Amino acid sequence: QSxxxxxxxxxGSPGQSVTISCTxxxxxVGGYNYVSWYQQHPGKAPxxxxxxxxxxxxxxxxxxxGSKSGNTASLTISGLxxxxxxxxxxxxxxxxxxxxxxxxxxxxVL
Amino acid sequence: EVQLLESGGDLEQPGGSLRLSxxxxxxxxxxxxxxxxxxxxxxxxxxxxxxxxxxxxxxxADSVKGRFTISRDNSKNTLYLQMNSLRAEDTxxxxxxxxxxSSSGGKTHDYWGQGTLVxxxx
Numbered sequence: 001q002s003x004x005x006x007x008x009x010x011x012g013s014p015g016q017s018v019t020i021s022c023t024x025x026x027x028x029v030g031g032y033n034y035v036s037w038y039q040q041h042p043g044k045a046p047x048x049x050x051x052x053x054x055x056x057x058x059x060x061x062x063x064x065x066g067s068k069s070g071n072t073a074s075l076t077i078s079g080l081x082x083x084x085x086x087x088x089x090x091x092x093x094x095x096x097x098x099x100x101x102x103x104x105x106x107x108x109v110l
Numbered sequence: 111e112v113q114l115l116e117s118g119g120d121l122e123q124p125g126g127s128l129r130l131s132x133x134x135x136x137x138x139x140x141x142x143x144x145x146x147x148x149x150x151x152x153x154x155x156x157x158x159x160x161x162x163x164x165x166x167x168x169x170x171a172d173s174v175k176g177r178f179t180i181s182r183d184n185s186k187n188t189l190y191l192q193m194n195s196l197r198a199e200d201t202x203x204x205x206x207x208x209x210x211x212s213s214s215g216g217k218t219h220d221y222w223g224q225g226t227l228v229x230x231x232x
Contacts (some may be wrong), residue, residue, distance in 0.1 A: 003154065003156075029117060033216070034216060034217040034218065035152065036218040036219065038155070044224075045204070045205060045222040045223065045224050045225060046147075046155065046222055047221050047222075048218060048219065048221075048222075050215060051210075051217075051218035051220070052212065052214075052216035052217075052218065055216065087202070089154060089155050091155070091157075091218075091219070093217050096169065097143075097160050097169040098160075098169060099145070099147075099157040099160075099165070099219075100157065101147075101155040101156060101157060102154065103153055103154045104153075104154040104155070
């Protein structure tokens with residue numbers, strides 16, 4: 001149950017695109033297409049923005065997109081906006097009803 | 111509207127016990143697997159435990175196995191986490207989350223409560 005690996009921080013200017021990686025193993029990210037991404041603003045609960053690697057929950061703009069290659073999943077945010085500044089967490093199903101999260105990435109909008 | 115409301119967080123001494131509750135509304139509670147996820151101050155998210163819709167199957171992270179017990183009362187739409195032998199490293203915000211399973215076989219945690227703070231300190 002080791003945490004997935006994410007960069008500690010990323011940054012971008014308004015209108016630009018940024019990509020956050022999430023690296024696991026063949027027992028989690030690589031083994032299942034059940035990778036989710038959550039956005040968390042300070043003092044708030046996590047909000048689901050991507051699930052099943054690349055699907056959008058209702059109400060989430062398509063500026064957020066997800067993908068996966070091998071043991072690494074990625075979240076891309078295009079057309080950066082000030083309100084996108086937040087912490088982002090990946091999460092993967094790890095089999096036998098267990099889950100593993102990434103350490104989180106702080107996105108700064110310059 | 112789906113709502114999850116946690117309670118029960120408090121300051122507790124090492125070795126002590128607490129019981130967290132999560133009251134659910136806006137969906138058919140018994141149809142959903144539920145989980146607890148925690149977040150230590152300034153840290154990332156950590157999956158703690160999951161329980162099936164009937165309550166008959168439970169799963170735990172290694173860090174809490176043997177100390178924490180997840181349960182549910184479907185007649186009260188309430189999820190519980192009994193926390194025993196508490197340690198300083200259990201200090202965290204504890205969130206309850208609904209597990210969504212799509213018709214195509216997908217899985218995620220789609221709704222989260224606002225969390226309840228547990229502090230373990232002498």
